[in-house]
Amino acid sequence: MLEALDLLVQGKPDQALERIKGLPLPESSTTYLARLEILRARISKAQGDFELAERSLERARYLLPDGALAGLRGAVEYQLGILYKSASEFQVAARSFEKAITQFQKAGLKEWRHRTIFNRMIALRKVGNLSKAHEDLLQLNQTSLDLLRSNKYLNEFARLYLALEDDHQVRKHLEMIAQATDENTPIRSRVITHEVWADYHKLRGEWPEALAAIDAGLELAYKISEQNDLVGELLRRRAWALYELERSDEAFSAAKRSLEVCERVGEVYEIGALFRTLGLLAERRNEPAEGENLLLKAVEFYRDKDEKYERAFSHMALAGFYERAHESRKREDDLREAFRHMASALGLFDEMGIAPRIAQTRAHLDALTERLPSKPFTPPDGQTLAALGKVHGIISADVSIAKLLEVLDTVAPSDAAVLITGETGTGKELFARALHKLSGRKGDLVIVNCAAIPDELMESELFGHLKGSFTGAHRDRAGKFAQADKGTLFLDEIGDLSPRLQAKLLRVLQDGIYSPVGSDEDCHADVRVVSATNRDLAALVTRGRFRRDLLYRLNHVVLALPALRDRGEDAVLLTRYFIHEIGTRLGRKIALDPHAEDKIREYPWPGNVRELQSLVGRMALFARDTGHLSVDLFPESVLTPVEDFGSDLASIVLKAEKDAILAALTRARGNKAAAARILGVSRSTLNDKIARLNLSAERIARAARA
Numbered sequence: 001m002l003e004a005l006d007l008l009v010q011g012k013p014d015q016a017l018e019r020i021k022g023l024p025l026p027e028s029s030t031t032y033l034a035r036l037e038i039l040r041a042r043i044s045k046a047q048g049d050f051e052l053a054e055r056s057l058e059r060a061r062y063l064l065p066d067g068a069l070a071g072l073r074g075a076v077e078y079q080l081g082i083l084y085k086s087a088s089e090f091q092v093a094a095r096s097f098e099k100a101i102t103q104f105q106k107a108g109l110k111e112w113r114h115r116t117i118f119n120r121m122i123a124l125r126k127v128g129n130l131s132k133a134h135e136d137l138l139q140l141n142q143t144s145l146d147l148l149r150s151n152k153y154l155n156e157f158a159r160l161y162l163a164l165e166d167d168h169q170v171r172k173h174l175e176m177i178a179q180a181t182d183e184n185t186p187i188r189s190r191v192i193t194h195e196v197w198a199d200y201h202k203l204r205g206e207w208p209e210a211l212a213a214i215d216a217g218l219e220l221a222y223k224i225s226e227q228n229d230l231v232g233e234l235l236r237r238r239a240w241a242l243y244e245l246e247r248s249d250e251a252f253s254a255a256k257r258s259l260e261v262c263e264r265v266g267e268v269y270e271i272g273a274l275f276r277t278l279g280l281l282a283e284r285r286n287e288p289a290e291g292e293n294l295l296l297k298a299v300e301f302y303r304d305k306d307e308k309y310e311r312a313f314s315h316m317a318l319a320g321f322y323e324r325a326h327e328s329r330k331r332e333d334d335l336r337e338a339f340r341h342m343a344s345a346l347g348l349f350d351e352m353g354i355a356p357r358i359a360q361t362r363a364h365l366d367a368l369t370e371r372l373p374s375k376p377f378t379p380p381d382g383q384t385l386a387a388l389g390k391v392h393g394i395i396s397a398d399v400s401i402a403k404l405l406e407v408l409d410t411v412a413p414s415d416a417a418v419l420i421t422g423e424t425g426t427g428k429e430l431f432a433r434a435l436h437k438l439s440g441r442k443g444d445l446v447i448v449n450c451a452a453i454p455d456e457l458m459e460s461e462l463f464g465h466l467k468g469s470f471t472g473a474h475r476d477r478a479g480k481f482a483q484a485d486k487g488t489l490f491l492d493e494i495g496d497l498s499p500r501l502q503a504k505l506l507r508v509l510q511d512g513i514y515s516p517v518g519s520d521e522d523c524h525a526d527v528r529v530v531s532a533t534n535r536d537l538a539a540l541v542t543r544g545r546f547r548r549d550l551l552y553r554l555n556h557v558v559l560a561l562p563a564l565r566d567r568g569e570d571a572v573l574l575t576r577y578f579i580h581e582i583g584t585r586l587g588r589k590i591a592l593d594p595h596a597e598d599k600i601r602e603y604p605w606p607g608n609v610r611e612l613q614s615l616v617g618r619m620a621l622f623a624r625d626t627g628h629l630s631v632d633l634f635p636e637s638v639l640t641p642v643e644d645f646g647s648d649l650a651s652i653v654l655k656a657e658k659d660a661i662l663a664a665l666t667r668a669r670g671n672k673a674a675a676a677r678i679l680g681v682s683r684s685t686l687n688d689k690i691a692r693l694n695l696s697a698e699r700i701a702r703a704a705r706a
Contacts, residue, residue, distance in 0.1 A: 443487020469518020
């Protein structure tokens with residue numbers, strides 16, 4: 001076996017394979033067989049047969065007994081990690097490295113543990129888990145291994161700081177790399193240093209300097225061979241730099257050559273970024289359809305790879321494409337698409353913790369929100385109104401709801417996490433259902449009320465449990481994350497989640513990985529999380545009762561639902577809708593009396609739409625005989641003046657505003673301009689308040705006659 005290993009090190013995998021064929025096997029030696037499978041896997045990998053290498057390593061893992069030979073078990077997991085990393089399967093590689101680290105720790109193999117942490121750091125950076133990758137970097141920097149000062153390690157540390165856009169740390173590591181580089185430094189490491197310099201200049205917008213660094217790296221890379229992974233990577237970077245320098249023909253040529261090299265040498269990670277570059281070049285050549293197609297391919301490529309970093313930049317490129325398309329085509333759908341992709345980019349940058357990009361994309365998203373079209377509509381009555389309600393169940397003629405529906409429709413197909421805020425009864429669950437329906441996700445909508453489940457049961461509710469993991473766990477049970485796979489998980493009243501569960505939820509949102517109660521196995525779920533609350537989460541963060549990092553994961557897009565009292569004529573509109581629905585079920589027509597309509601306008605509805613729906617349902621039952629929903633059917637609580645509502649702050653403020661406006665209108669004998677002067681506000685402000693407070697024309701006329 002040692003001779004075969006020697007031949008492998010010499011770069012002769014075919015001869016090594018021949019040498020291990022027919023080796024005598026020691027009797028009952030599973031350890032020997034496991035070592036043989038590890039060697040066979042290394043030979044297969046050297047020959048380019050990754051599938052055979054994986055099968056050999058899986059057999060080696062099976063042959064090794066639990067709880068023994070931790071070093072050898074660690075070697076198997078390490079080799080699997082390297083294999084997956086070579087195939088650009090970085091998420092799976094990170095998990096294998098995690099297992100290898102545990103085994104090397106048990107075996108006391110410090111240097112191998114550190115090597116594995118280094119490789120896990122690279123895999124985590126590739127998938128965009130930058131905070132965890134940075135933890136690995138800091139852990140490595142606490143060790144005293146000489147190899148940490150090597151060019152290879154410093155290059156990767158600098159790359160991580162480039163992803164975090166930490167200009168100071170990148171510059172510091174580039175200076176350390178310069179000190180560590182000499183004539184004995186391998187060519188490959190020197191090429192990667194030129195890549196790091198190029199990316200550093202790119203970060204600073206210094207494109208001529210970036211191009212010079214790329215060309216210097218290419219000159220060295222060609223000395224290794226005409227076609228290798230480094231040539232493909234550098235040509236892709238060259239294409240982007242030339243695009244930024246508006247040398248489009250040269251950029252197109254470099255991108256095409258890069259694509260050819262990457263496909264030939266199996267450097268699949270770069271292909272998505274090449275789609276992005278070629279898409280922008282196609283747009284510049286006035287081929288928008290081809291450009292859009294290539295940019296979409298870039299997003300889907302990295303989505304399939306579960307890779308966040310390059311996918312975020314691909315979403316940003318698409319958002320820019322649609323914004324520019326809107327300038328020429330004037331299509332509202334282009335603005336919606338720009339918003340959707342910018343929201344997706346924000347969500348990904350937020351998950352990775354890249355602070356400069358979070359601020360940039362959030363500001364861009366706010367600007368796009370202002371530009372989104374919103375058109376208040378004249379609502380139909382009767383059967384047409386009922387049909388409209390069945391689309392999403394959201395009935396409104398108010399401009400604020402129209403704007404929210406526009407944002408909802410735009411952001412639904414994106415990857416952005418959505419936080420829905422608003423008072424109890426404003427329709428947060430309705431908006432969550434509409435969001436899921438519009439998202440196109442193939443899985444189910446699963447709803448969890450965080451306020452209704454005791455904390456000791458919530459972990460099992462979310463993540464599931466194994467039989468026997470706690471008293472009463474008589475069988476395995478799938479949690480809500482497993483049930484919502486490929487779908488949407490709606491976490492209602494998220495503000496009531498305990499700090500312990502907040503930490504566990506944060507891990508799932510960061511990595512997409514969770515463990516059922518009683519299990520050490522990692523499970524993965526593709527779940528879009530939508531949350532809702534009637535509490536001020538920012539205030540809870542200030543008081544230390546809600547995690548700031550969790551809030552940032554949840555609020556990529558916020559839908560703040562207005563109270564019913566702030567929605568103009570919606571209370572009357574909803575009453576008509578509910579009456580029609582109830583009348584249809586009862587088989588008779590019910591009409592709304594004018595005086596009852598005025599009372600509905602004047603009442604502040606502290607319980608919002610839920611209170612209105614419940615009240616109308618009760619009153620409509622009593623209206624069966626007369627066919628009229630009249631003021632006589634209203635309960636005393638609705639007929640009671642606002643000041644008797646007690647400590648309801650909204651009602652107190654509402655009462656004070658109404659009294660002040662009616663008093664001013666009385667003094668001004670109904671003249672709104674004069675009333676505005678009395679109140680010290682503009683005429684438009686007064687009109688807005690009159691509309692918001694639902695002061696009817698009849699009520700104003702009575703004030704004028706008083």
